Amino acid sequence: MNKSQLIKKISKELNLDTTKTKELIECILDSIVEMLIENKRVEMRNFGVLKLKKLKGAFIKNPKNGVEMFVGERYTVRFKPSKKLIEMINEEDKV
Structure with a gap:
């Protein structure tokens, strides 16, 4: 599964707009990367x-x-x- 497939799956399951779902996924991934950069x-x-x-x-x-x-x-x-x-x-x- 790639990122676009994940976005489609989540937007379908939660009845969300794909652009909002994409923003949500990217926000989550960015937060994870920030924590790893801070060595947490x-x-x-x-x-x-x-x-x-x-x-x-x-x-x-x-x-x-x-x-x-x-x-x-x-x-x-x-x-x-x-x-x-x-x-x-x-x-x-x-x-």
Whole structure:
């Protein structure tokens, strides 16, 4: 599912205008990004937790040409699903 599909689904379920729904989704996503930039964790009950993790610098090798290069320290976002989310996923009959 991409962002436009999510907007359509929510606007249909809640009987909202798609432009208002788009503004709402973008506001929520912007708020999450702001909290992550401030190095705060974002906890959504029954869904999971988003938080920053600092990665150390490392030498990596390009598998195509074998050239080594250094990638400096950087941040990435980690997601830890809630127990409830994991239970809900595992209850579904997967094919």
